[in-house]
Amino acid sequence: MPESPATGEPIRVLLVEDHDMVAEALRLALDRSPDLEVVGRSGSMAEAFKDAERYEPDVVLLDRRLPDGDGISAIAPLQEALPRARVLVLAGEATASVAARVAEAGGAGLVLKASGLEELEDAVRRVGRGEVVFSRELLGGVLDRLTGRTRGIGAALTPRERETLHLLGEGLSTAEISKRLGVAVNTTRNHIHRVLEKLGARSQLEAVTIARREGLLD
Structure with a gap:
């Protein structure tokens, strides 16, 4: 026992x-x-x-x-x-x-x-x-x-989440991303939340930093 x-x-x-x-x-x-x-x-x-x-x-x-x-x-x-x-x-x-x-x-x-x-x-x-x-x-x-092997960290991102991540990398606000994607603000917030979850980021800035480090914005 x-x-x-x-x-x-x-x-x-x-x-x-x-x-x-x-x-x-x-x-x-x-x-x-x-x-x-x-x-x-x-x-x-x-x-x-x-x-x-x-x-x-x-x-x-x-x-x-x-x-x-x-x-x-x-x-x-x-x-x-x-x-x-x-x-x-x-x-x-x-x-x-x-x-x-x-x-x-x-x-x-x-x-x-x-x-x-x-x-x-x-x-x-x-x-x-x-x-x-x-x-x-x-x-x-x-x-x-x-162990530092983060290659492929972005593999779990969907095409729409990758697009959202790229727009975050351009410095766009949530409202601007919503307009660019043609979706509701709440939908964009959900995309951003999932991007942060999948990258293990605590903020949008950290997500962009991780994405740049891993070559996801190239």
Whole structure:
């Protein structure tokens, strides 16, 4: 039976999830296993920092989308505050670039919300044992990113997303890109969001920087 390596007791889990129904479902799912124990729940990154020190969990199950920002940005501060804890990110969707950001920040893995409860429980156990957990679909990209082999990073971009990226590289605003593409502003925002996700960028400027470095704007 997997147990907390430090205490010999069940793996202690801190949930960081702002939606009450989702948090309760996760708590019920994890608590049904005798080797897992949910010791607390935080609704934001700010609360997570306080609760991590208070509960001293073995695993922090961290939602990527939180009211006060991208959960990935909380990984390093959490690890600094509580080095023994390991962080497992929970995401609605993810690309290899996003998964690589989790790994680069010191996260122990990423599990999708679409995964079954048994898969989630297994991921928490494995992370609690010291393993790193990424799906096969994402792992190759994570390894490439961490070893500097980013060739082909733009392969996941659709033709419209590539066009959007080129227009960003020209310095056009969202409204100007919408006009150039002949689509609604909200549609353009969605294109930009997906471009940032696929390039693992935190901003439009970073996306353009990555694109120039990788030759995607040539």
